[in-house]
Amino acid sequence: MPSLKINLVRLPLLSRFKTSFGTETHRCGLILRLRGDGVTAYSECVASSNPYYSYEDNDTALHIIRDHLGKLVRDFPSPDEFLERATTVKGHNMAKAAVEMLLWDFHSKRKMKPLHKMLGESKGHADVGISLGIDRTGVMVKRVGEALKRGYKRIKVKIEKGKEYDIVRAVRASFPEIPLSADANACYSVRDVHLLRRLDRFNLLYLEQPLDHDDLIYHARLRKEISTPICLDESISSVDKALKAFEVGAADVVNIKPGRIGGLTNSLEVIRVVRKNKGHVWIGGMLETGIGRSFNIALASHKLVDYAGDTSPNEKYFERDIVKNPFVMRYGIIRPNSGPGIGIEIDERFLGKMTIRSWAA
Ligand code: OSB
Ligand code: MG
Numbered sequence: 001m002p003s004l005k006i007n008l009v010r011l012p013l014l015s016r017f018k019t020s021f022g023t024e025t026h027r028c029g030l031i032l033r034l035r036g037d038g039v040t041a042y043s044e045c046v047a048s049s050n051p052y053y054s055y056e057d058n059d060t061a062l063h064i065i066r067d068h069l070g071k072l073v074r075d076f077p078s079p080d081e082f083l084e085r086a087t088t089v090k091g092h093n094m095a096k097a098a099v100e101m102l103l104w105d106f107h108s109k110r111k112m113k114p115l116h117k118m119l120g121e122s123k124g125h126a127d128v129g130i131s132l133g134i135d136r137t138g139v140m141v142k143r144v145g146e147a148l149k150r151g152y153k154r155i156k157v158k159i160e161k162g163k164e165y166d167i168v169r170a171v172r173a174s175f176p177e178i179p180l181s182a183d184a185n186a187c188y189s190v191r192d193v194h195l196l197r198r199l200d201r202f203n204l205l206y207l208e209q210p211l212d213h214d215d216l217i218y219h220a221r222l223r224k225e226i227s228t229p230i231c232l233d234e235s236i237s238s239v240d241k242a243l244k245a246f247e248v249g250a251a252d253v254v255n256i257k258p259g260r261i262g263g264l265t266n267s268l269e270v271i272r273v274v275r276k277n278k279g280h281v282w283i284g285g286m287l288e289t290g291i292g293r294s295f296n297i298a299l300a301s302h303k304l305v306d307y308a309g310d311t312s313p314n315e316k317y318f319e320r321d322i323v324k325n326p327f328v329m330r331y332g333i334i335r336p337n338s339g340p341g342i343g344i345e346i347d348e349r350f351l352g353k354m355t356i357r358s359w360a361a
Pocket of ligand 1: 233
């Protein structure tokens with residue numbers, strides 16, 4: 001008998017993570033487990049306890065998975081087949097992605113193949129950058145220095161409206177040459193071009209999602225008005241949005257989060273769309289536990305992913321993770337697990353301890 005279990009876990013973060021939309025002190029998310037045919041698969045839904053990054057949160061994702069998507073996986077469809085069935089549900093990509101990735105893990109394990117090899121041609125490693133939350137500029141500069149010492153290949157600082165210039169200037173003044181980017185998480189409007197133009201002098205690799213979470217058109221306009229390349233995160237919620245972004249000239253770079261795009265199948269397609277349009281692509285993160293991270297690392301190892309992503313090892317976020325074999329970064333790279341599927345060993349006892357509620361779907 002197939003069984004789908006959903007656990008809501010709550011793990012304290014080592015330090016608070018501040019973005020322009022809010023401050024996180026915990027990772028509160030859904031862990032999915034699918035059992036059947038002698039296989040146990042896991043995945044993580046990237047939604048959190050609030051709808052500040054996008055409209056989904058843990059409650060909407062739980063509802064969609066438990067009441068609509070769960071029944072579509074009883075015969076263990078392929079990820080493709082599942083997505084086809086799930087087209088009746090509009091939107092809710094994070095919920096869909098959690099189930100789609102669960103099936104990727106399931107089928108990779110059934111074939112006894114590591115996930116990164118199921119996804120296409122793998123480089124065998126992911127290039128790793130770090131995402132640093134907003135803090136006092138002195139603290140941010142110190143954190144950048146520590147991250148560089150640990151070998152991170154790219155530093156991204158979160159910015160917010162009115163503080164962008166001071167944050168980026170302080171980091172650039174201390175580290176004139178490093179690969180540096182800034183992530184606004186959609187806090188500017190088209191009337192703020194003058195603020196963003198002032199960042200042009202800092203030679204950023206790109207500016208991530210300056211404008212509205214759903215926008216393409218104003219990003220295309222902004223892209224002509226500043227010299228810093230534009231990277232889209234929130235706005236690229238589907239393959240269709242990726243195609244349109246390049247059609248209207250809204251982006252130079254795309255941050256792919258499989259959770260935002262409905263899973264790995266769509267992510268692979270977006271990667272192809274971006275590279276075909278001569279854009280650059282990297283894999284982002286959503287403060288996931290080691291389970292969610294393992295999917296990101298597998299995808300970030302894909303041959304066509306050309307920029308370092310936000311795939312820091314989880315010691316950055318958690319004192320203790322719910323996996324027994326967390327990723328280790330050396331010289332700014334992480335190797336995907338070589339075991340079947342995501343290759344993660346779950347710490348079931350600790351997972352149980354961190355679980356607030358669970359459901360069978
Ligand atoms: O915009 O990339 C983002 C975390 C939560 C929500 C949005 C974002 C982020 C990050 C964290 O930047 C990246 C990571 O998981 O290491
Ligand atoms: Mg972002």
